[in-house]
Amino acid sequence: MIRILLADDEHLIRGAMAALLALEDDLEVVAQAATGAEALATARVVRPDVAVIDLQMPDLDGVSVAQALASELPSCSTMIVTSHGRPGHLKRALAAGVRGFLPKTVSSDVLATVVRTVHSGGRYVDPALAAEAISAGDNPLTPREADVLELALEGAPIEEIARRASLSPGTVRNYLSSAVGKTGASNRHEAARFARARGWI
Amino acid sequence: MIRILLADDEHLIRGAMAALLALEDDLEVVAQAATGAEALATARVVRPDVAVIDLQMPDLDGVSVAQALASELPSCSTMIVTSHGRPGHLKRALAAGVRGFLPKTVSSDVLATVVRTVHSGGRYVDPALAAEAISAGDNPLTPREADVLELALEGAPIEEIARRASLSPGTVRNYLSSAVGKTGASNRHEAARFARARGWI
DNA sequence: AAAAAGCCATGACAGATGTCATGTCGTCCG
DNA sequence: CGGACGACATGACATCTGTCATGGCTTTTT
Structure with a gap:
C-alpha cells in the first residue's frame, strides 16, 4: 500500500x-x-x-x-x-x-x-x-538581470525598481536594456512577460 | 435525477x-x-x-x-x-x-x-x-479606454497599440493617460495590471 | 435646443526610458 | 599572472511616454 x-x-x-x-x-x-x-x-x-x-x-x-x-x-x-x-x-x-x-x-x-x-x-x-x-532553452539572463526583470514585472517605474533592488537607476536601466536585448523584446515590460512565459524569472 | x-x-x-x-x-x-x-x-x-x-x-x-x-x-x-x-x-x-x-x-x-x-x-x-x-466597484473606464488598456496589457509600445486599435498614437496616449488617472497607477502597465485585477478588462 | 458625455485627433513640453560608451572592482579559470 | 566575465556605476543622447490644452464630431440626457 x-x-x-x-x-x-x-x-x-x-x-x-x-x-x-x-x-x-x-x-x-x-x-x-x-x-x-x-x-x-x-x-x-x-x-x-x-x-x-x-x-x-x-x-x-x-x-x-x-x-x-x-x-x-x-x-x-x-x-x-x-x-x-x-x-x-x-x-x-x-x-x-x-x-x-x-x-x-x-x-x-x-x-x-x-x-x-x-x-x-x-x-x-x-x-x-x-x-x-x-x-x-537555457536562461540567458544573469542573476541580477533576472532580479531586476522580476521587479519590472509589476510595471513599477525604474526609480522604484532601483530602490527595491538597492541599485542605482542607471544600473537598473543597463540590466533592463541587456535583458530586453536578450529576449528580443521592445521594452522592459514585454521582456518581463516574455521571461516569465519562459520560466526564466 | x-x-x-x-x-x-x-x-x-x-x-x-x-x-x-x-x-x-x-x-x-x-x-x-x-x-x-x-x-x-x-x-x-x-x-x-x-x-x-x-x-x-x-x-x-x-x-x-x-x-x-x-x-x-x-x-x-x-x-x-x-x-x-x-x-x-x-x-x-x-x-x-x-x-x-x-x-x-x-x-x-x-x-x-x-x-x-x-x-x-x-x-x-x-x-x-x-x-x-x-x-x-463599477468599471469607471469608457469602452475605448478599456480596449486600449487591454492591448497595453501585453506591454506593447504605443505605436503598436495604435495600429491594432486603428487609432492615432496621440489618441491612444490620451486614453491611456485618462485610464492611468482613473486607476491611480503611475504608468499604463501598472494601470493595465490593476484594471485586470479588478476585472475591468 | 442646450448641456453633458464620449470619441477622435493634434500639438507642445517635461520627464521617463532605452541605448551606448566607458570605467572600477572582484572572482574565477587556464 | 593575465584575461574573461559579471556586478555596479556614471554620463550623454535620442526617443518614448505621460500630461495638458484645445477643438471637432456624434449621441444621449435634460
Missing part, C-alpha cells in the same frame, strides 16, 4: 483527486493539506511514501515544498501537478529533486501510474511539458 | 469532479467536455439539466458558453467554477444568465448543494467572491 500526501489549495480538486486515488487498491491518501506550510508540517508527522503537490499555492510554492521534503524526508518521493505548465518551473522542480511532473490535463489513470512509478524509484515528466522546456 | 454536463479542460479535475458528483444519489453526470465548443455541441445533443462549466478553457471562455446556452437551452441552468476568481468575471457571468458561481476552493458537498440549488431555480454566488466584486 502506497501512502500518499495530497496538497492543493483548491478543496474541490483536492477532494476530487483523493476520491480518484482512493479507487485504486494499492493507493491510500493518508493526509491532505491546503497550503505549502501545512503540507510540510503534515509530511513530517505522517511520513508519506509519495507527496503529490500542486505547483501554485497561497504561501510556499510547490517547488519549495519539494526542496524541503527532499532534504527532510528522503524516503518520500515528491511529484508535482500543475495547471499552468511553465517550462522554467519544470527545470526548477527537477533541480529540487522532484520525481514526477504532470499537468492537470492528464487522465486519472496516468496520475495513479505515475504515483506508482515515482514510488518505485522512477521518474516521469509529461512529454509535452518536457518538449516545451527543451524548446525554451 | 439531475442530469449534469461537466466542462473543464483539465482531464484530471474533470474526471475527479465527475467521480465526486457520482457519489450523490440524485446527481448524474451525463456528459463531459474539454473545450467550450465541445461543451456547446454536447449540450445541444444531451440537453442536460445543469451545466457545470470551468471559466477558463482553451477556446471559448466559460461565460460565452453560458451565454449561448442560456439562449439555446433555457431549460438548462448554468453554473461556473473557477480557479482564479476575478470580480469582473462574476459580473459578466451574471449578466450572461449564469445561476451559480463558485471558486474551486469550495468543498465537494457545497458543489453538490449548489447544483441542486440552481436546478431548482435558485442562485448561488460564493460569498467571498461577491464581497470582492462589490468592493471592486
Whole structure:
C-alpha cells in the first residue's frame, strides 16, 4: 500500500483527486493539506511514501515544498501537478529533486501510474511539458538581470525598481536594456512577460 | 435525477469532479467536455439539466458558453467554477444568465448543494467572491479606454497599440493617460495590471 | 435646443526610458 | 599572472511616454 500526501489549495480538486486515488487498491491518501506550510508540517508527522503537490499555492510554492521534503524526508518521493505548465518551473522542480511532473490535463489513470512509478524509484515528466522546456532553452539572463526583470514585472517605474533592488537607476536601466536585448523584446515590460512565459524569472 | 454536463479542460479535475458528483444519489453526470465548443455541441445533443462549466478553457471562455446556452437551452441552468476568481468575471457571468458561481476552493458537498440549488431555480454566488466584486466597484473606464488598456496589457509600445486599435498614437496616449488617472497607477502597465485585477478588462 | 458625455485627433513640453560608451572592482579559470 | 566575465556605476543622447490644452464630431440626457 502506497501512502500518499495530497496538497492543493483548491478543496474541490483536492477532494476530487483523493476520491480518484482512493479507487485504486494499492493507493491510500493518508493526509491532505491546503497550503505549502501545512503540507510540510503534515509530511513530517505522517511520513508519506509519495507527496503529490500542486505547483501554485497561497504561501510556499510547490517547488519549495519539494526542496524541503527532499532534504527532510528522503524516503518520500515528491511529484508535482500543475495547471499552468511553465517550462522554467519544470527545470526548477527537477533541480529540487522532484520525481514526477504532470499537468492537470492528464487522465486519472496516468496520475495513479505515475504515483506508482515515482514510488518505485522512477521518474516521469509529461512529454509535452518536457518538449516545451527543451524548446525554451537555457536562461540567458544573469542573476541580477533576472532580479531586476522580476521587479519590472509589476510595471513599477525604474526609480522604484532601483530602490527595491538597492541599485542605482542607471544600473537598473543597463540590466533592463541587456535583458530586453536578450529576449528580443521592445521594452522592459514585454521582456518581463516574455521571461516569465519562459520560466526564466 | 439531475442530469449534469461537466466542462473543464483539465482531464484530471474533470474526471475527479465527475467521480465526486457520482457519489450523490440524485446527481448524474451525463456528459463531459474539454473545450467550450465541445461543451456547446454536447449540450445541444444531451440537453442536460445543469451545466457545470470551468471559466477558463482553451477556446471559448466559460461565460460565452453560458451565454449561448442560456439562449439555446433555457431549460438548462448554468453554473461556473473557477480557479482564479476575478470580480469582473462574476459580473459578466451574471449578466450572461449564469445561476451559480463558485471558486474551486469550495468543498465537494457545497458543489453538490449548489447544483441542486440552481436546478431548482435558485442562485448561488460564493460569498467571498461577491464581497470582492462589490468592493471592486463599477468599471469607471469608457469602452475605448478599456480596449486600449487591454492591448497595453501585453506591454506593447504605443505605436503598436495604435495600429491594432486603428487609432492615432496621440489618441491612444490620451486614453491611456485618462485610464492611468482613473486607476491611480503611475504608468499604463501598472494601470493595465490593476484594471485586470479588478476585472475591468 | 442646450448641456453633458464620449470619441477622435493634434500639438507642445517635461520627464521617463532605452541605448551606448566607458570605467572600477572582484572572482574565477587556464 | 593575465584575461574573461559579471556586478555596479556614471554620463550623454535620442526617443518614448505621460500630461495638458484645445477643438471637432456624434449621441444621449435634460
